[in-house]
Amino acid sequence: MEKQKADIDKSKAVIDIKGLEKSFGDYDVLRGIDLKVYQGENVVVLGRSGTGKSVLIKIISGLLKPDAGTVNVLGEDVNSLNSKELEQLRLRIGFSFQNSALYDSMTVRGNLEFPLVRNQRKLTKAEVNKEVETVLDAVGLLQTINQMPSELSGGQRKRIGIARTLILKPEIMLYDEPTAGLDPITCIEINHLINEVQKNYHTSSIIITHDLTCAKETGDRVAMLLDGKFERTGTFEEVFNTDDERVKTFYNYNFIQ
């Protein structure tokens, strides 16, 4: 199921968003945004809190319905899928939540087994164990296998959350603020892990963050969400080489200038 690196077509869009709009009551969150994510590419979405960054990836994964526009993911129009087709598509998308969203009534093993045994029912117990140990090893936390989520640190929880999505070998990863609330050293480890996931699992990713170091380290391309639209997209340097005060404030705060 894992894609070989030679198969990656960097000109092929795995996510293609056109004219996406979303409002909550009278508040227009997304006002007609367009975005393409190509195979094997990491795209970072930056923007202020409450500007709809998380809403964007929730729409991509089918958790929220857009008001207008099309969201094409891996060749499927997310809005026109029935629940069965959406489930099939979701197996190809990994979603790493801001607060990890680990199932707190289960151990780390239980968390990882949960999606696997329900989506691949023919696996034997030994095969399930092997898969669980492989992804835990990939995120460097094999020793936590029998621990409860409440016994883990913030960084460990993030890693286990990522491992839980990797166990289904997704083609697309959606990271919602992967470094939020973590210390700088753990942030560096998470950035490294995101790059490792891209390299080893050949995933395409959207990374939602405020952390410009994370954006610089992990993003092949950066898109800046301002007033419900992507005002600036390009490489990290291209996006921040501007006189726009809003963008400059973002940069200066992160790099203490």
Next chain:
Amino acid sequence: MKLDNSTTLEEAETAKPSLWQRVSVFFEDIYNVYRFILRFFKEAFLPPYEFKEFIRQCYEVGYRSFPLITLTGFITGIVFTKQSRPSLSEFGATSWLPSLVSIAIFRALAPLVTALIGAGKVGSSIGAELASMKVTEQIDAMEVSATKPFKFLVCMRVLATTVSIPILVMYTAFVSMIGAYLNVSQNEGTSISAFFQDAFEPISFLDFNTSLIKSIVFGFTIGMVGCYQGFNSSKGTEGVGKAANSAVVLGMFLVFVEEIVIVQISGFFRV
């Protein structure tokens, strides 16, 4: 009215709704409850089955409620017998105590007491647990990994309460009768065999069936209300509190409404 660009998503979500919005939300809620119940019947009995989770929930709902139910049922039996004695003794009819107590316990007290305890203990815990899972995005995490959270979280809990509450009702009736017997034997010196012979004599098949049906309906209601409130709670810790609270209040209210309806219906079958 357009909010300016500096208004955040959180502010827009917490804005006070108008009267018209409240009315439409009320009817939307009724429609959502209908869809929730329909979804339960669509998903609960189709494979894949979650037997392990069902057993775990039966343990949580049923087995863990035994100590509280034992104490409450036992006290109910003693208190009801003690309170009924003066009225009967005025007519010199204390010998009717076993049959009076057993009719009251089997027909009304055992199902009602168990359901109210269930709504308080089980309903609130289901509501709070699912609401906190919603707040911490655990339900969304299940949804995006295509693991059918509705079946796992809702169907198994509702089935567990529907199966466990009737068992608890029978158990409550049993311990209440033990309580009643101890009180009667202490005051009237009635033997155990005489007490239970008198107690069971007026209990008909209709009484037993009505109690069973009633307790199945109560169990289903408690589970469904708790799950609905938790699964559809608003975000934030306030949402968790509200879900737990409304699971108890609405659960208890519906139990009383169902009690009246079922008693009226069973009345048609009594000669």
